[in-house]
Amino acid sequence: MTSDYSSDQAIVRLDGVHKSYGDPVALNGVSLGIRAGEAVAVMGPSGCGKSTLLNMIAGLDRPTSGTVTVHGEDLGELNETGLALFRRRRIGMIFQFFNLVDDLPALDNVALAAQLTGAPTSQARKRALELLDELGVAEQRDSYPATLSGGQRQRVAVARALMNRPVLLLADEPTGALDSRSGEQVMDLLIDLNQMGQTLLMVTHDPRLARRCASRLIEFADGRVVRESTLERAA
């Protein structure tokens, strides 16, 4: 780990983070940093703790020991409500599955993120529509998740993650459930976002995709960082 990442340019900093669920140790002393504007890919075998890492950074779970600081906030000092407000303002998340509320159409799914903050519905819908348009799914605004293709669903999910202009976008195997063509389209989307300045941390199984869109690769095994490398982007 280079000294760059412990400096205060870091948007995310983990120091000696351990997380165990009783017997299985998910994270075993992880320290790392992510600077603003970076696109970082995390790779590693299944069960090595990648999702746990993302959950720690999003404040969805708390470390057994160690500290997680995001955008200057020590997450350990926030209560549940504080964490929710933190996620609302700072984090956008995309998962492999289960990204959308089944009984809301695409537009409302995206607007939801702003509405929870108390933003007026008209304003929230307006911005949601702009995002859907930017991501090429404006036509699907009134469709329900069940009627969308996997790729469309994931685009809607990205739109929703971007709704509150997060400082950090977290993606946990965003293409894992997609066919390769849709997967690539979603990846292109993420690359574009990153090039516009969006800080990005994603977990993927596909080394080709990682190489294409990440500027740095972190390899994980058994809850530890085993290798870090800077990448020349392929595209």
Next chain:
Amino acid sequence: MSAVWRASRAAVRRRKLQTTIIGVVVLLSTATITIALALLAAAAAPFDDAFSQQSGAHVVATFDSSKVSDVRLAQTAHRQGVRAAAGPFGEAVVVVPDGTPGIAAGPLTVVGRSGSDSPVDHLNLWAGRWPTGPGEIVLNSRPSGRGASFPPEFMVPLPGGSKLRVVGFASSVSQSAGAWVTPDQLAGLHPQSVQMLYRFADPGTDQSISAGLATATAGLPSDALTGSQSYLALKKAVAGQTDAYVPFLMTFGVLGLVVAVLIVANVVSGAVVSGFRHIGVLKALGFTPNQVAAVYVLMISVPAVVGCLIGIVLGNVLARPLLFGVFQGLGVESVSVSLWVDVVALLGMPAVVALAALGPAMRAHRLSAAEAISAGGAPRVGRALGVQRRLGATRLPRSVSLGLGLPFARPARTVLTMAAIVLGVAAVALASGLTSTMTAYGNAEELNGAYQVEVTVGGHRPDRPAPTLSDTDTQALLRSLGAVRVTADAWQNVKFTGSTQGLNGQFLRGDSASLNYTMVKGHWLDGPGQLVVSGAFLRQRGLAVGDQVRLDLGAKEVPVTIVGQLMAYDPDGVLSNWDTLMELAPGQRASHYMVQLAPGADADAFVTAFQKASGPGLYPAKHANELNQATLTIVSFATLFTLMLAAVAALGVFNTVVLTTHERRRNLGMLKSIGMTPRQVTVMMVTSMAALGAVGGLIGLPLGVLAHRLVVPAMVRAAGIDLPASMLHVWHAPLLALLAFAGLVIAILGALIPARSAARLTIAQVLHNE
């Protein structure tokens, strides 16, 4: 079978929460139903039991001994239709003077019998012994604690100065006499009547009883039969007190049963739906559809049986004080819960639960393994879609509008949950209405507020000496101490000419209209020779307002007119003016004074001042505004049942929120990942149920009002009371407004705990387990 058993045991263990909910719901419902059935069963029992134990007389017939010989009467025992008979027994009337310790003043019907044993009207000699010679008498009295202080030092004075010593107490379910002596002793009382006690082959109806008596007495001189008393009238008087509870208990019992079925159906179908994956696994393991259905029925039966057993115990424990309260007035020594009630509850409740479980279990039966595994418990979308969308466009906070949309995702569950809330609210409304009506009735019956102090005159019990102050002086003293109005009364047993049944006469002096007795027909006493009685009194005797009767006090008779019908009064009681008493028993003093004080006057101070000035034998007391036992019993049990039903309905809501949380955990996780705060989650879940509660309240309230409109008149009819219509109009705006919120309260109470645990759900956990 053992595989099924093992699988259901595992299922029970995995679903601790749902198992507990089923258990508690069944427990509370069983307790409610056990109490209701116990009362229903007991309502009929005391009289019937005593009647068959004592071989009660279907008819007690009185004959004029100068018109018909004992031999001819004895022959009537062998007439067709007469199954058994006893008698003839000589009968005389002794007038007990006022102030005789231990014995009510008035006419006492004394019958000569050689023992308490008899094929008809076998007496229950519950204290002391039967008279063995002259000078001894046994009184008719209901069994009570008085037996403990036996022998009493009571004497019945006879005209001419001699006395009869009380040597025992016996009770006659047929009320065939007020006291018994040996036949020899009776001869000394110069009897002019004899009585025959009959049991008939066909005692079913008033008509068959009259027919039986006509056959038995056919051929006797036409004016020989001077009076007769049917057991049906006695039975009606006894049952009237308990029958009043039946409509009330039936309503709550049925409500309890329906709510239990609804909740159990909801809980079970929820368990099946959320157990889809589990069903898939069972089927994949090779369980046949029947075995899968059996697993689910068994899984429900275990908590149902346990809940049922505890519920029966609880019901028995709670029923005892209620039964005691209801039957206290009958002089029954003890009333217990009939065994059949427990048996019915024990077999019935689990059967009902199993039936409720059958539908969802059949669904588990049909589901294919693949279908079940892939269904994964996600709620079907469709109907809900439009609603959620429209809600999203409103100005409501998003957590509220999301919550409002939730019930539409599972319409069947929503309907079941809401139905339970509706019935819970109906129960609350019914209980509130009943309480208002019963309290109004109780206040009117107890003359609450009509007077503040009462003074009882001693001399009727050995421990209470007679007063030294005269009637007039007492009245004057009360006035001098500041009484605004004094109404006095005296109690005197009387009878109607030609009947053996004693009547409790109450004779009022002073401005008796100020006592505010509630009338339902005719008018209050406003002159001499008048009588007011209860509706039950009139019905039992086939009389009506306007009828003329003759009051009989042994030596004297007075003609009187029934001028009014009271809302509530002793079914054997007559109320009349002091003038009437003075004609029957000249010179009798008042035994009780009711004192009205100036508004705001200190009743305690008045009592103390009176005590100081009055000397011995006068017992003043504050007239507390109390409610009678029946009112208290009904009000407290309506409250208890209502709390139970509301708790059960709230448990239904609780279960629904638990299921919804479980099924929607991914959505919840997702909502949290985009920054929904724990409070917003709680608000969303509580709102989803509060909406049901609000609607359920609005539907349940009119149902409760309707039930009140049906139950109260039925109770009133059964009790033989006449309720003024005003006491049914209890639904005032503030009460209605308050009750409309009952559904909301039930829903919020039920939803709060599981909503908060949904708020605390760790998202990482949810995501990991998927």
